[in-house]
Amino acid sequence: MARSVYVNGVWQDEGVASISVFDRGFLFADAVYEVAAVVGGKLIDYEAHARRLSRSLKELAIAEPMPAAELLELHRQAVSRNGLEEGLVYLQATRGAADRDFVIDPNAAPGLVLFTQAKTVLANPKAQTGLKVKCMPDRRWGRRDIKTVQLLYSSLAKSQAVREGLDDAILVEDGMVTEASSANLHIVDEEGVIHTPPLSEALLPGITRGSVLSIARDHAIPARESPISVEALGRAREAFITSATSFVLPVVEVDGRAVGDGRPGPITRRMRELYIASSLRTAI
CATH class of the missing domain: 3.20.10.10 (D-amino Acid Aminotransferase, subunit A, domain 2)
Incomplete structure (x- = not known):
């Protein structure tokens, strides 16, 4: 079954989900990410991951994509929409899309992507x-x-x-x-x-x-x-x-x-x- 993927405010089928070719995460690796494990449909160590995400964004002067409570709810939606019992939620926050230039455009709106991956976590051989x-x-x-x-x-x-x-x-x-x-x-x-x-x-x-x-x-x-x-x-x-x-x-x-x-x-x-x-x- 195709996964439901979150891209910049919209849930989409993974087969059609896409980002702009001008996104600085694609062009300059100008992006940060977090991976939270999921066991029994619940997030592991989530609050610590959220704190580290905020630190990474701050170090690169990328704006927070949304308030903390909304970000947690987004993770829970990703788990629920994809029926994930065990695996991970991957989050990537980018500086956003702008015409390609080494100088950062301060007006670029941050981008945000979430997807899930089913994976054996507990019974790892x-x-x-x-x-x-x-x-x-x-x-x-x-x-x-x-x-x-x-x-x-x-x-x-x-x-x-x-x-x-x-x-x-x-x-x-x-x-x-x-x-x-x-x-x-x-x-x-x-x-x-x-x-x-x-x-x-x-x-x-x-x-x-x-x-x-x-x-x-x-x-x-x-x-x-x-x-x-x-x-x-x-x-x-x-x-x-x-x-x-x-x-x-x-x-x-x-x-x-x-x-x-x-x-x-x-x-x-x-x-x-x-x-x-x-x-x-x-x-x-």
């Missing part, structure tokens, strides 16, 4: 088998803390990893891990402490990342925001990634070498269980 990854240079633009649609290098890196029979790429800058192609990275050291790179302009402030750190604190699981070198990643007892649609997934191999014993570790499994329980309890 990779939660049992783990991910195999490789390290690659981080060649993205400098403001990775803003969730823009400038995802070409991330796509190229992940696609290369998949062509090599792997699951993902871990991006590295000056010998230090930043994040995975579309997720935050965490390791567990020999003392059982979780480490994840501190927030900066070099990586995205992941919503699931933040929730996992909060949950760890609530359950007296030691966790720190500290830089992770490639060498530390290689010595890790466990490793895992976090994102809105993968939740918590173990990493069991890096550059052909097993992480720990090559199986999902107990702390990673525990964090996935705790995150799922918390997110389902607070879903809206």
Whole structure:
């Protein structure tokens, strides 16, 4: 069944939904996005996603597309119209359409697109088998803390990893891990402490990342925001990634070498269980 897609104030069949060829999101990647997971027809971590969307828009001086309450209702309509039980709602806010020019037109009206994707979130088989990854240079633009649609290098890196029979790429800058192609990275050291790179302009402030750190604190699981070198990643007892649609997934191999014993570790499994329980309890 064709999906119902929201484009600039109108719900349309996905087969005819379109944007202007002059939209700056298309011409300049002048746009930001958010992805909220849906389980049981409810939105996971929605309020945190909405706050990050506002921050991204503010950083680029793009106007808010609509009041917060209306945006939440729009998400709920997307879920309802498409009968989505499990998957995601994708939102993209652009600066809008204007004649192509490197100088931003202050009169352009912001654009807004929403669509849904059905996807298995809870029963992800990779939660049992783990991910195999490789390290690659981080060649993205400098403001990775803003969730823009400038995802070409991330796509190229992940696609290369998949062509090599792997699951993902871990991006590295000056010998230090930043994040995975579309997720935050965490390791567990020999003392059982979780480490994840501190927030900066070099990586995205992941919503699931933040929730996992909060949950760890609530359950007296030691966790720190500290830089992770490639060498530390290689010595890790466990490793895992976090994102809105993968939740918590173990990493069991890096550059052909097993992480720990090559199986999902107990702390990673525990964090996935705790995150799922918390997110389902607070879903809206």
